Amino acid sequence: MNNLVLESESLNKVLENKTISFDDYFQIYQDAIKDSSELISTAQNLRKKFKGNTITFSKKAFFNLINMCKDTCTYCTYKAEPGETKLSMMSKQQIKQMLNLAKKYRCVEALFVTGERPEQKYQEAKDWLKINGFKSTAEYLVHASEMALEAGLFPHTNAGNLTIDEIRELQKTNVSMGLMLENSSERLSQKGMPHYLATSKRPKARLEVLENSGKLKIPMTTGILVGIGETPKEIIESIFAIKKLHEKYGNIQEVILQNFQPKQDTMMSDFPSAQEKYFKIIVSLARIIMPDMNIQIPPNLSPQSYQSFLSVGINDWGGISPLTPDYVNPEFSWPEIKTIEENSKNAGFELKCRFPIYPEFFSFISNELRDKISVIENEEGLVKEEYWR
Numbered sequence: 098m099n100n101l102v103l104e105s106e107s108l109n110k111v112l113e114n115k116t117i118s119f120d121d122y123f124q125i126y127q128d129a130i131k132d133s134s135e136l137i138s139t140a141q142n143l144r145k146k147f148k149g150n151t152i153t154f155s156k157k158a159f160f161n162l163i164n165m166c167k168d169t170c171t172y173c174t175y176k177a178e179p180g181e182t183k184l185s186m187m188s189k190q191q192i193k194q195m196l197n198l199a200k201k202y203r204c205v206e207a208l209f210v211t212g213e214r215p216e217q218k219y220q221e222a223k224d225w226l227k228i229n230g231f232k233s234t235a236e237y238l239v240h241a242s243e244m245a246l247e248a249g250l251f252p253h254t255n256a257g258n259l260t261i262d263e264i265r266e267l268q269k270t271n272v273s274m275g276l277m278l279e280n281s282s283e284r285l286s287q288k289g290m291p292h293y294l295a296t297s298k299r300p301k302a303r304l305e306v307l308e309n310s311g312k313l314k315i316p317m318t319t320g321i322l323v324g325i326g327e328t329p330k331e332i333i334e335s336i337f338a339i340k341k342l343h344e345k346y347g348n349i350q351e352v353i354l355q356n357f358q359p360k361q362d363t364m365m366s367d368f369p370s371a372q373e374k375y376f377k378i379i380v381s382l383a384r385i386i387m388p389d390m391n392i393q394i395p396p397n398l399s400p401q402s403y404q405s406f407l408s409v410g411i412n413d414w415g416g417i418s419p420l421t422p423d424y425v426n427p428e429f430s431w432p433e434i435k436t437i438e439e440n441s442k443n444a445g446f447e448l449k450c451r452f453p454i455y456p457e458f459f460s461f462i463s464n465e466l467r468d469k470i471s472v473i474e475n476e477e478g479l480v481k482e483e484y485w486r
């Protein structure tokens with residue numbers, strides 16, 4: 098029985114688990130622009146109902162395998178050109194060293210990130226692959242994931258639009274994988290828009306990869322980049338697109354809502370950051386559209402106020418690395434885990450360390466991977482305290 102009664106008929110229906118339409122959600126958005134208190138109360142209520150007062154994170158090391166990329170998104174500072182100081186092309190030896198370090202720091206997740214098929218555009222990337230003994234970045238990712246698993250870490254690959262065969266290979270070692278939808282709007286791929294020079298970000302292409310991950314039953318992380326010139330309707334449509342995928346395949350394990358922050362060396366350097374009020378409304382909307390979904394915001398992108406997002410519906414802080422920078426947002430270092438824990442506690446939440454796969458998806462993975470998890474798993478399906486602390 099839910100005791101919260103609101104003026105908004107639509108929000109009362111949401112609380113009663115009744116279906117409301119897209120237009121109703123859009124109206125909720127518009128009402129929230131004037132006064133977001135009812136929306137936020139609803140999001141809080143649902144978070145509490147489905148997730149309690151636990152806030153999770155994944156203790157990870159970020160492996161910037163190669164950051165050349167065949168595409169160009171106008172907000173991206175991760176991508177590097179040959180010769181740039183930020184260029185990363187990790188050798189097997191470097192991966193091994195980083196894995197040892199990650200193990201020493203008691204990390205659980207090895208996050209492997211690359212640009213989109215760099216070998217299709219850059220000779221340097223082809224040479225790098227050849228030196229290491231591979232024909233494609235995907236092949237290298239398979240090997241790197243095997244190395245991680247052998248070293249006692251759990252790989253989670255986020256390498257853009259992989260083919261179904263590539264995903265199938267990675268599935269043998271990766272307990273989950275990631276691919277940001279960013280936004281489902283075709284308009285954002287038009288001339289002058291952020292994804293114009295990034296064919297891999299065409300919503301159709303992204304959704305197809307997410308569909309394939311669903312067919313293969315891979316626990317999948319996806320999400321939306323908020324504040325890149327989308328309309329509120331397009332954001333709600335994007336949340337709906339993810340919801341639809343999850344209804345069809347049941348494999349979306351979490352939704353990341355990432356607030357846009359302009360980067361100095363990009364074409365969008367003068368574009369304003371996503372406004373916090375707008376961002377909070379979007380986070381709350383995601384919670385009410387997908388009440389039992391794991392909803393994450395990266396704390397480093399709201400350094401002054403991340404704890405206030407606990408009251409708008411989130412239940413996860415994502416991957417936090419104690420030893421590597423956030424190469425996608427290098428100007429925003431991750432807060433220390435201790436600080437996040439304190440701030441979460443002050444807001445009434447208990448911080449717990451999860452695997453790169455949420456417990457409700459354990460049945461998706463092979464027995465072999467499941468056995469490896471069970472070695473350091475507690476009774477809640479999370480990482481044993483004595484392991485990660």
Ligand code: SF4
Binds near residue numbers: 167173176213295297
């Ligand atoms: S965001 Fe990804 S696809 Fe876009 S330019 Fe950066 S690395 Fe490439």
